[in-house]
Amino acid sequence: MHPSLTSMMCLGNENWSNAQLSFNIQGMIATLKACYPCNSNSTEENNLVKWNNNNNSCVILNVDGSCLGSPTRAGYGGVLRNYAGFSGYIQNASDILFVELYAIYQGLLLAKNMGISDLVCYSDSLHCINILNGPP
Amino acid sequence: MRFHVYAVLIQDIKELLKQGNVMMNHTLREGNQCADILAKLDASSNFEFLCHESPPADLLNFLRNDAAGS
Numbered sequence: 790m791h792p793s794l795t796s797m798m799c800l801g802n803e804n805w806s807n808a809q810l811s812f813n814i815q816g817m818i819a820t821l822k823a824c825y826p827c828n829s830n831s832t833e834e835n836n837l838v839k840w841n842n843n844n845n846s847c848v849i850l851n852v853d854g855s856c857l858g859s860p861t862r863a864g865y866g867g868v869l870r871n872y873a874g875f876s877g878y879i880q881n882a883s884d885i886l887f888v889e890l891y892a893i894y895q896g897l898l899l900a901k902n903m904g905i906s907d908l909v910c911y912s913d914s915l916h917c918i919n920i921l922n923g924p925p
Numbered sequence: 926m927r928f929h930v931y932a933v934l935i936q937d938i939k940e941l942l943k944q945g946n947v948m949m950n951h952t953l954r955e956g957n958q959c960a961d962i963l964a965k966l967d968a969s970s971n972f973e974f975l976c977h978e979s980p981p982a983d984l985l986n987f988l989r990n991d992a993a994g995s
Binding site: 838839840841842851852853854855857864865866867868873874875876877878879880886887890891892893894895897898899900901905906907908909910911912913914915918920921922 | 929931934935937938939941942944945946947948949950951952953954955956957958959960961962963964965966967970971972973974975976977978980981984988991994
């Protein structure tokens with residue numbers, strides 16, 4: 790845009806020196822800042838999530854399922870802490886609920902075959918947990 | 926009475942839960958990172974079941990993080 794046109798629109802066609810302009814802008818910024826007190830720090834919340842070790846009181850099983858890509862390839866995996874890890878691929882499956890349930894099944898089966906009877910199983914699928922903990 | 930689509934699988938899991946002293950709990954994805962990595966690892970392989978006696982290299986750092994509690 791032509792400088793004189795800008796001057797006409799913003800300054801009412803007055804001629805301001807650069808110093809004067811800068812001084813006015815900075816004054817305006819200070820005024821605006823004073824009007825809106827900065828409180829971004831108080832509204833921000835950090836949620837730190839970490840692995841729950843249950844104070845090492847029992848064996849912990851973490852399981853998860855995943856569906857990737859198109860056509861979907863489904864896989865499941867899990868960790869039996871201090872014992873073993875397992876993973877696998879499920880043919881012809883594309884439903885995440887099935888994959889998550891299958892991961893839980895395989896995890897519990899592995900624990901049983903290894904002779905572990907006291908354990909806590911963690912899954913990140915709330916739906917599965919609700920199905921399994923719900924009424925029979 | 927209506928049955929769930931995966932009623933058989935759910936029943937199998939419930940049997941396993943009954944046999945031992947097992948508690949099912951929910952965790953957020955961040956607390957389940959290691960399982961998540963294994964699940965994604967084998968969505969790209971062709972084994973139907975693979976038991977790892979020692980963790981794959983990709984998993985080591987995450988296991989250490991969990992153990993350190995960070």
